[in-house]
Every structure is written in C-alpha cells, then in structure tokens.
Amino acid sequence: MSIVEVSHLAKTFRSRERASGLAESVRSFVRPRYRSREAVRDISFELDAGEVLAFIGPNGAGKSTTIKMLTGILYPSAGSVRVLGYTPWQQRRQLAYHIASVFGQKSQLWYHLPPQDTFDLLARIYELDMNEYRRRRDFLIEVFDIADYIRTPARKLSLGERMRCELAATFLHRPRIVFLDEPTIGLDVIARQRIRDLIARLNTEEGVTVLLTSHDAGDVEQVCRRAIVINHGEIILDESVATLKRDYLKEKTIDLQLAGTVDELLSPGSDEPQLSIPELRHAGIRVLQAQEHSLRLSVDTLRCPLEPVVATIMQRQHILDMTISDPPMETIIASIYGSQSPAPIAAENVSSLAG
Ligand SMILES: Nc1ncnc2c1ncn2[C@@H]1O[C@H](COP(=O)(O)OP(=O)(O)OP(=O)(O)O)[C@@H](O)[C@H]1O
Numbered sequence: 001m002s003i004v005e006v007s008h009l010a011k012t013f014r015s016r017e018r019a020s021g022l023a024e025s026v027r028s029f030v031r032p033r034y035r036s037r038e039a040v041r042d043i044s045f046e047l048d049a050g051e052v053l054a055f056i057g058p059n060g061a062g063k064s065t066t067i068k069m070l071t072g073i074l075y076p077s078a079g080s081v082r083v084l085g086y087t088p089w090q091q092r093r094q095l096a097y098h099i100a101s102v103f104g105q106k107s108q109l110w111y112h113l114p115p116q117d118t119f120d121l122l123a124r125i126y127e128l129d130m131n132e133y134r135r136r137r138d139f140l141i142e143v144f145d146i147a148d149y150i151r152t153p154a155r156k157l158s159l160g161e162r163m164r165c166e167l168a169a170t171f172l173h174r175p176r177i178v179f180l181d182e183p184t185i186g187l188d189v190i191a192r193q194r195i196r197d198l199i200a201r202l203n204t205e206e207g208v209t210v211l212l213t214s215h216d217a218g219d220v221e222q223v224c225r226r227a228i229v230i231n232h233g234e235i236i237l238d239e240s241v242a243t244l245k246r247d248y249l250k251e252k253t254i255d256l257q258l259a260g261t262v263d264e265l266l267s268p269g270s271d272e273p274q275l276s277i278p279e280l281r282h283a284g285i286r287v288l289q290a291q292e293h294s295l296r297l298s299v300d301t302l303r304c305p306l307e308p309v310v311a312t313i314m315q316r317q318h319i320l321d322m323t324i325s326d327p328p329m330e331t332i333i334a335s336i337y338g339s340q341s342p343a344p345i346a347a348e349n350v351s352s353l354a355g
Pocket residue numbers: 013014015037038039057058059060061062063064065066
C-alpha cells in the first residue's frame with residue numbers, strides 16, 4: 001500500500017538579485033530584479049510501506065527540495081503530495097508525530113547539551129509515555145552503541161558519534177517513515193558502514209520506510225532496494241537497485257600502491273598503458289593511470305570479479321595499499337543518459353580495503 005504519493009510536484013524559487021556597487025544597489029532597491037529557479041519541475045512517484053528508496057542525483061538536482069516538500073518544510077509551486085494521508089505543508093504538525101528526518105549537514109541535537117538531554121526534550125515534544133520512552137531510549141542506545149558518550153555535550157562529539165546520536169534521536173518516536181538527506185556525508189569508511197547497517201537493521205526489524213539521498217553509490221547499493229534518479233528536477237530513472245547495479249554501478253576503480261614499479265606489470269611500447277599479465281588482458285579491465293608505484297584500474301565487475309584481478313597482481317607484486325571506489329554519482333548519471341562523463345573519482349566514495 002502506498003504511504004507516499006507524489007504527483008506532478010514542482011517548486012520554483014524566486015529570489016531577489018543582489019546588485020554590486022552603489023549605483024546598482026540604489027537601482028535594485030527602487031526596481032528590484034528577481035530570478036526564478038525551477039528546483040523541482042515535475043516529479044511523480046509512490047512509495048510503499050517498508051520500502052527503502054534511494055533518491056539520487058547530482059548536486060542541485062532537487063533532492064533536498066523534494067524532501068523538504070515531503071516533510072512540510074516547504075510548500076510546492078504545483079502538484080500534490082500525500083504522506084501517510086497528510087498534506088505535509090498543511091498538516092505538518094500532525095505528520096511530525098509519524099515521520100522523522102535527518103539532514104546530514106544540519107544537527108537536530110542541541111549543540112551545548114549532551115544527546116541524552118536532547119532525547120529527553122524530544123520525548124516531551126513528541127508527548128511520549130515516559131516509561132515507554134525510557135525503554136525505547138535504552139534500546140536505541142544499545143543498538144547505536146552510544147552509551148559511552150550519551151552524556152557528552154554534542155559539540156564535543158566526533159562526526160561519526162554525532163551522526164549515530166542523530167539517528168538514535170530520529171527513531172525515538174517510532175516514526176513510520178524516515179527521510180535521510182546525506183546521512184553518511186563526511187564520515188569515514190567504518191562509520192559509514194555502521195550507519196548503513198543500522199538503517200538496514202531498523203528497516204528490517206521495525207519495517208520503517210526509508211527515503212535516502214546520498215552521493216555515495218555504496219549507500220545506495222548496500223541499503224536501498226529501489227532507486228529514483230533525478231536530474232534538473234525531473235525523474236530520469238525509477239528502477240530496482242539490482243537493475244541499477246547491473247546496468248550502471250558495475251564499474252569499480254581499484255587504486256593500488258605497489259612496492260615495485262608499475263612498468264613490471266605493463267606491456268612495453270604501447271601508447272595506451274596495457275597490462276602485460278595474460279590473465280588480466282581482459283575487455284572488462286582498463287588501465288586508467290600508471291605512474292611509478294601507483295596503478296589505477298577500472299574493472300567491469302559483471303564481466304570480471306574483483307578478487308581474481310587483485311589476486312593475480314598480488315602474485316607478481318607486493319601491494320602496499322589498495323582502495324576500491326565507486327564511480328561518482330555524476331558519472332552514473334552521465335551513463336544513464338548514455339554518454340560518459342570525464343568526472344574525476346570521488347575521493348569520499350573510496351573504501352579502503354588495506355592500509
Ligand atoms: N531557498 C532557495 N532559494 C533559491 N534557490 C534554491 C533554494 N534552495 C535550493 N535552491 C536551488 O534549487 C536547486 C535544487 O537544490 P537542492 O538543494 O534541492 O538540490 P540537491 O539535489 O539536494 O543538491 P545537493 O546534492 O547539492 O544537496 C539548486 O539549484 C539550488 O541552488
């Protein structure tokens with residue numbers, strides 16, 4: 001059953017243009033000029049209870065604006081939205097008891113207070129029964145493993161610790177839907193993995209519906225089952241993550257730091273660097289960069305699993321360090337459009353496998 005229904009949603013921002021210089025400032029004061037930006041053009045989709053949806057797209061695609069309309073923070077310019085039967089911007093207060101949102105860049109924890117105090121305040125805001133609240137709080141403290149710093153002021157927590165507390169706070173009132181806008185932004189590999197596992201666990205155990213935005217393809221692959229890709233405020237793809245993986249997330253980049261020089265692994269004399277190892281002269285493997293001790297390969301994991309590639313190189317060279325990264329979201333979007341973008345590897349997407 002659909003618990004979120006979005007139909008032809010649009011949002012145009014109208015902002016006053018700032019003038020520079022005294023004369024222009026006076027002119028713009030007398031006759032202000034406005035600029036319109038269509039952040040969301042025409043978005044329609046439905047979400048069933050228990051789904052985990054990735055809502056992805058490049059910077060400025062309209063993801064946060066859509067979430068803000070679904071949670072009642074913004075009203076739209078056109079279209080309709082029903083979330084759990086409510087119209088978010090008209091019934092924001094009623095809806096707030098049943099949903100929660102996390103904006104990775106903004107904190108809902110009181111900066112100078114320990115998370116425990118924020119939890120107590122939220123319990124009052126959501127009018128929770130105190131016994132039920134304590135049980136729930138203790139359960140979340142255990143699940144999110146935050147007992148050690150629940151009494152430390154939020155301002156003193158590391159980003160990963162704070163994010164775990166943010167999420168615990170989000171689940172306090174047993175929301176039926178959570179909107180997570182970049183919940184893993186800025187986190188290291190281990191903290192990111194932990195957040196992914198926790199979101200997946202609460203979805204499985206409590207059936208909470210999740211709508212998640214992220215620039216990290218790993219979040220999408222590991223947490224979500226369906227993905228909506230948007231660009232310029234419009235949906236360009238609505239598919240299962242399995243299909244997205246098969247068609248667009250199959251390329252991985254392996255960066256290797258070698259004890260020896262890369263020349264030992266390359267065929268001499270060719271213009272384009274090519275591996276000399278016969279087993280790795282495979283259409284699914286491309287050398288992206290080769291310099292002194294570092295080698296960057298692109299591997300099409302559908303045609304060629306990663307393990308044998310790494311194992312074959314290890315037989316010939318000692319590997320000092322290795323990272324495996326997903327293509328950046330811009331590249332995925334570009335390949336959805338059917339063309340390849342030369343966007344650089346997103347450093348934050350890198351997951352280190354060896355140190
Ligand atoms: N309050 C606002 N006033 C004017 N323009 C805005 C406002 N909020 C967002 N925009 C513009 O709307 C467009 C969509 O922004 P939005 O934050 O929804 O994108 P996003 O997909 O979440 O991007 P990112 O991945 O960078 O967070 C952008 O061009 C942005 O500059």
